[in-house]
Structures are given as structure tokens and as C-alpha cells.
Amino acid sequence: MLLIKNTQIFSPKFIGRKDIFIYGDKIVCVDENLNPNLSNLKVIDGSKFIAAPGFIDKHVHITGGGGEGGFKTRVPEIMLSKIIEAGITTVVGLLGTDSATRSVENLVAKANALNDEGISCYAHTGAYNVQTPTITGDIQKDIVFIDPIIGIKLAISDHRSSSVTRDELARIVSAGRVAGMISSKSGHTTLHMGDGQKGLELIYDVLGEYDIPITFFQPTHINRNETLFKQSFKFIQDGGYIDLTCKNKISPLDAVKQIKSHDLATKKVTISSDGYGSFSNYDSDGKLLKIGVASVSALFEEFLNFVNGGFGLEEALEFFTSNVANSIALGNKKGKISNGFDADVLLFYENLNL
Numbered sequence: 001m002l003l004i005k006n007t008q009i010f011s012p013k014f015i016g017r018k019d020i021f022i023y024g025d026k027i028v029c030v031d032e033n034l035n036p037n038l039s040n041l042k043v044i045d046g047s048k049f050i051a052a053p054g055f056i057d058k059h060v061h062i063t064g065g066g067g068e069g070g071f072k073t074r075v076p077e078i079m080l081s082k083i084i085e086a087g088i089t090t091v092v093g094l095l096g097t098d099s100a101t102r103s104v105e106n107l108v109a110k111a112n113a114l115n116d117e118g119i120s121c122y123a124h125t126g127a128y129n130v131q132t133p134t135i136t137g138d139i140q141k142d143i144v145f146i147d148p149i150i151g152i153k154l155a156i157s158d159h160r161s162s163s164v165t166r167d168e169l170a171r172i173v174s175a176g177r178v179a180g181m182i183s184s185k186s187g188h189t190t191l192h193m194g195d196g197q198k199g200l201e202l203i204y205d206v207l208g209e210y211d212i213p214i215t216f217f218q219p220t221h222i223n224r225n226e227t228l229f230k231q232s233f234k235f236i237q238d239g240g241y242i243d244l245t246c247k248n249k250i251s252p253l254d255a256v257k258q259i260k261s262h263d264l265a266t267k268k269v270t271i272s273s274d275g276y277g278s279f280s281n282y283d284s285d286g287k288l289l290k291i292g293v294a295s296v297s298a299l300f301e302e303f304l305n306f307v308n309g310g311f312g313l314e315e316a317l318e319f320f321t322s323n324v325a326n327s328i329a330l331g332n333k334k335g336k337i338s339n340g341f342d343a344d345v346l347l348f349y350e351n352l353n354l
Contacts, residue, residue: 001038004345007046011337012053012317020051022343029339046347052317053335054089054344056324057299058272059190059220059243062093062110062121063102065277068160069291074101077110078276078296080117086273086300087354089344090120090325090334094153094190096277097160099127104135104142104149111148120334120342122148124190128155130164132172139172143179143187150185150328152176156202157228158194166205170212177216186329190243191219193228200231214240218327220272223250233262241268241327244319246298253302253309256319266315270324273299304352 002022009015009030019034020027060083064075083091093111095102107123114121125142126132132152134142142149154172155161164172173189180187193199203217214235220243222232229250232242236259244252252271259266275296299320306316325335333342348354 001036001041002044002343003034003036003041004044004046004049004051004347005034007049007051007347009051009337010313010317012314012321012335014314015337020046020337020345022345025343027337027339027341027343027345030337044347049347049349050313050352051337052313052346052348053321053337054346055087055299055303055320056090056328056330056334057083057086057088057275057296058092058270058324058328059245060091060093060273060275060296061096061277062091062114062123063095063106065096065098066291066293067098067101068278071101073278073291074098075276075278075293080114080119082275082296083114083119086297087303087346088119088296088299089346090122090330092122092124092150092328094124095127095133096192097128099129099133102127104133108135108146108149115148120344122150122328124151124153125149126153126172128153128158128161128192130154130161130168130172139175140179140182143176143185144183151180151187152189153192154189155192155194157196157198157200158192159196161192161194164202166202166209169202170206170210173206173212173216174210177212180329188216188218188328191217193219193221193224195225195228199228200235203235214238218243221245221248221274223248223252223255225249229255229258233259233264236264236268239268241270243270243272243327246271246273246302247294251302251305252319253305256306257309266318267323268327269319270327271299271302271319272324273297275299300354307352
């Protein structure tokens with residue numbers, strides 16, 4: 001049991017200076033002047049701190065990404081310390097380009113390990129390929145029967161994808177939606193967006209032909225180029241979620257400022273690190289020119305960029321907490337400091353050091 005006394009709480013909305021009583025892995029009560037008479041209670045004086053929900057990173061290659069430059073460019077598995085140092089308490093792990101030497105089984109094993117170590121870790125079935133790699137041989141069964149799988153990973157508009165057709169995309173996303181309904185999970189499809197000329201057009205082809213809610217298509221890396229990013233304005237307007245990647249061509253800060261300047265709502269804008277995945281550049285012949293590794297610490301750095309860039313704490317935190325929780329159907333237990341929610345709490349000093 002833990003009691004954090006007299007701390008400023010951004011939930012992410014500022015709710016004042018209060019106490020937070022935690023039992024096990026849940027927030028039991030948030031109120032003023034809590035003084036439970038319990039012999040094994042640990043008390044933290046929170047008067048010098050700011051409390052905020054733990055960050056949620058919905059796009060992390062927990063088993064390592066990379067590999068586009070040969071076996072020597074395979075990225076190793078992430079360690080717990082790297083995650084929590086960045087203020088991240090909830091992670092969604094997924095595969096990338098390489099589903100030949102990486103597997104969904106390995107992904108789930110790593111997710112279970114991170115859960116055992118004390119954070120919350122979820123996972124996606126699938127990878128870049130339309131021949132979606134699974135554990136059970138069926139997308140729906142993976143999501144319904146295997147914890148921690150909550151959704152699907154797929155790539156479109158990218159030279160490394162398997163050129164999914166409209167009907168194939170509809171089939172995959174529909175399978176996730178139905179599986180999510182059955183299992184009370186998100187069931188969304190995270191769509192890696194490349195630099196392909198069509199951008200989001202394939203999604204709109206499906207939306208025009210099939211009755212699938214737009215929220216089940218969740219494109220990421222949407223800020224990788226100007227054309228794709230401009231397409232996302234209509235996507236937001238139509239009610240879809242977009243995910244901005246840290247350290248991309250258009251910074252998340254600049255992207256959100258542009259979105260706001262067009263009077264678009266920001267509640268369905270999320271930010272993720274693409275941590276332990278590779279960033280790569282290719283020439284016109286498809287030859288690899290440069291490859292590097294993304295860091296989960298970029299998520300915390302982007303948060304500071306928002307605060308230093310003129311955003312108040314309430315607004316800045318939403319892109320890393322409540323917006324993300326809502327996008328993956330975890331808004332009833334994550335992304336806020338509130339009674340009954342998971343006890344994912346960050347304590348900042350006034351200068352926003354963790």
C-alpha cells in the first residue's frame with residue numbers, strides 16, 4: 001500500500017493538490033487529507049512533486065526491429081530500464097519489416113516478461129505482410145484467446161509492404177474489429193505508413209466500399225512527409241485516430257500546431273516513439289543508404305518539447321496519456337489518475353525531471 005500526500009495532480013486535467021492512495025496495482029482513492037490507519041502503509045511526501053499519469057507508448061519494437069541491412073542490423077530486445085526511464089508505464093509491442101527471424105510468439109513472450117517485471121505490455125499480431133503472421137493461424141483467434149494481443153499490425157504505402165489490396169485490407173481490419181467485440185479488446189489495426197504516393201487513399205477505398213468504422217484504421221508515422229501529413233487533416237475531420245512518430249520529418253510539436261491552426265480536434269492525435277525500430281533511407285533503386293535505431297526516450301523528450309513549445313501541462317499530457325488510452329480501448333483504466341484506474345503514476349519535480 002502506498003499513499004502519496006499533498007501533491008499537485010494533472011489527471012491530465014489539473015484537479016488540484018490532493019492525496020493518492022494506492023493498493024496493489026490500483027488507485028483506490030484520490031482526495032484531500034487521506035490518513036488511513038494501516039501498519040504497512042508507505043507514505044511519500046508529494047508536496048514538492050507534480051503527479052501525472054504514466055506515459056503510454058503504443059508503438060514499440062520490444063523484441064527489436066531492423067534487419068533491413070542484413071543480420072548485423074538486427075536490433076536487440078528492449079530492457080525494462082529503458083522503458084521506465086522514459087516515464088513509460090504501458091507499452092504496445094509489435095513486429096516490423098522482419099517477420100522471418102522475428103515471430104509473434106517471441107513478441108508475446110517478451111510482452112509477458114515485461115508484464116512480470118511490473119509494467120503493462122500489450123502486443124499486436126501480424127507484421128508488414130498481408131500473409132499476416134499469427135500464433136493460432138487466425139487473426140481473430142489470436143486476439144480473442146491470447147493475452148496480451150489486442151490488435152493487428154500491417155504496412156501499406158511502403159515498398160517493404162506486400163502491396164495489400166482493398167479487399168485484403170478490409171478483411172484484415174474487419175477480423176480485428178469482430179475479435180475486439182468478442183474479447184472486449186481494441187481490435188484496431190495499426191497501419192505502418194510508408195512514403196508511397198497513395199498515402200491514405202487505400203484506407204478511403206475500403207471506407208467507401210465497406211461498413212467498417214474509421215477508428216479501426218490507425219495509421220502511424222503520419223508525420224513522415226508533407227503529403228501524407230496533409231492527408232491526415234481529412235482523416236481527423238472524419239473521426240479517425242492518427243499517430244505521430246517522434247523524431248520524424250515533421251516534429252510532433254509542429255504537427256499538432258498545424259492541426260490546431262486548421263481548427264481540427266486533437267483528442268484523436270497520439271504520439272509514439274517507434275522505439276527499438278529502425279529508421280532507414282533508400283535511394284531511387286531501393287538500395288539502403290542509412291539505417292539507425294529509434295529510442296523510447298524520444299517520447300519523454302517530445303513531451304518536454306511540447307511544454308517548452310508553449311503547451312500547458314494539461315494539453316501536453318493528453319497526447320501521451322488519455323488520448324492514447326482511448327485509442328486502444330484502455331480509457332477505462334489507463335491514462336488518468338482517478339479512482340479505480342491502474343496505479344501508473346509519474347512524479348515530476350517542478351522542473352519536470354522525473
